Amino acid sequence: MEKGKTLIVIPAYNEQNNIRGVIGDIRASLPGADILVVNDGSVDATARNARQACGVKVVDLPCNLGIGGAVQTGFKYARDHGYDYMVQIDGDGQHLPGEVTRLAAAMAAAGSDMVIGSRFLDIRSFRTSWQRRLGIIIFRCLFRLLLGLRITDSTSGFRLYNRKSIEVLARFYPSDYPEPDAIVLLHKHGLAISEAGVAMRARESGRSSITAIKSPYYMAKVTLSIIFACLRTRW
Amino acid sequence: MHMHIDKIHLLGAIFSFVILAAVFVLVRERHLQEKYSLVWFLIGFFILVMSVFEGLMDWFGDFIGVYYAPSAFFGLLIACAYLLLLNMSVSISHLKTHNRALSQELGLAKLRLEELEEKVNGSGHD
Numbered sequence: 360m361e362k363g364k365t366l367i368v369i370p371a372y373n374e375q376n377n378i379r380g381v382i383g384d385i386r387a388s389l390p391g392a393d394i395l396v397v398n399d400g401s402v403d404a405t406a407r408n409a410r411q412a413c414g415v416k417v418v419d420l421p422c423n424l425g426i427g428g429a430v431q432t433g434f435k436y437a438r439d440h441g442y443d444y445m446v447q448i449d450g451d452g453q454h455l456p457g458e459v460t461r462l463a464a465a466m467a468a469a470g471s472d473m474v475i476g477s478r479f480l481d482i483r484s485f486r487t488s489w490q491r492r493l494g495i496i497i498f499r500c501l502f503r504l505l506l507g508l509r510i511t512d513s514t515s516g517f518r519l520y521n522r523k524s525i526e527v528l529a530r531f532y533p534s535d536y537p538e539p540d541a542i543v544l545l546h547k548h549g550l551a552i553s554e555a556g557v558a559m560r561a562r563e564s565g566r567s568s569i570t571a572i573k574s575p576y577y578m579a580k581v582t583l584s585i586i587f588a589c590l591r592t593r594w
Numbered sequence: 595m596h597m598h599i600d601k602i603h604l605l606g607a608i609f610s611f612v613i614l615a616a617v618f619v620l621v622r623e624r625h626l627q628e629k630y631s632l633v634w635f636l637i638g639f640f641i642l643v644m645s646v647f648e649g650l651m652d653w654f655g656d657f658i659g660v661y662y663a664p665s666a667f668f669g670l671l672i673a674c675a676y677l678l679l680l681n682m683s684v685s686i687s688h689l690k691t692h693n694r695a696l697s698q699e700l701g702l703a704k705l706r707l708e709e710l711e712e713k714v715n716g717s718g719h720d
Contacts, residue, residue: 417705418702418704419701419705420697420698420701421700424697428694428697428698431694432701432702435698435702534690
C-alpha cells in the first residue's frame, strides 16, 4: 500500500478502551496508511486517547451525528485531501486491519469501486445471533430482487473504497444504518461492488448499537431506505 | 346565513382570537418565522369564520354529504393538522441535513486549524 494514498477512517463513539488498540493494530499491519479518527461527540476520553497516538488525525464532531454522519466526515476528508483509497475500520476493534489486504486484493481482481468485507462469504469467522442472520438474509433477498446483486453481508461496515466511491459518498451518505443504503447508492451511480471473505473479532468492550428493542425498527428503516434508494431517480 | 351567538360559538371565536394574537406576538418577537406563521393565521381565521357564521358549517356538511355537520368540521380540522405535521416533519428533516453538514464542516475546520497552529508554532509540541 503506497504512502499517503490510503486513508483509514475510524468512526468512534465512546470507545476510550478500544481506540488505542485499534490504532496500534492498524499501524502494525498497514504502516503506509494515514489514520483519521472521527470522534462522534464522545463523552469519554476517546479523542484524548486517540491524540496520544502520534501522527493520527482526529476530527472532533461537536455533536453525535451517528455512524453515517461520522463516516461521511471521513469521506469528505479523503476527498478534500486527494486520497485514492479509503478504508472504514470501526473503533470497537471488530474489524481486523490485517484483513485489509484481502479487500485490496479483491478490488484489484474484480476491478470494483467498493469491496465489502463479508463475514459470510467463506465461513471462518464468528457466528452472530439468529435475529441478525435473519435480517441479513432478508437484505440478501432484497438486493438480489431489486438490484440483481449478490451481497452476502450488506450490513458490514468493513469496506474499501476507491476514489470514485469516495467522491460519490462524500456528497451523499445515508445518516443512520447507512451500510445497506450505500450499496444501492453506489450501484445507482454505476459503480461496481464486490465482496471479500474476511474474519472479524467479537467486540472487546461496549455493545452493539442495535439492541433487541431497536432491531424491528432497524429492519423497517433499512428496508424502506433500500427501496427508496432504488426508486430515487435524482440525487 | 344568520348571525347567532351561543356559548360554543363564543368560545370558538375567543379561541381563534387567542391563536391569532399568539401567532402575531410570536412573529413580532421573532420566535416564529413569517413563512410558518402563514398557515397558523389561516387556521385561526378558519376557526373564527366557522364560529361566527354557524350556517357555514351546516352548508359545508350538506355540501360534502355529512349529516352531522360538526363531524365534517372535525374531519377538516384533523386533515389540516395532518398536513401541518407533515410540513413540520419536512422542516425537521431539512434542519437535520443542514445541521449534519455544518457539524462535519466544523469538525474538519477545527482539525485544519489545529494543523495550521502546529505549523505556525513549529512542529513537535501541541
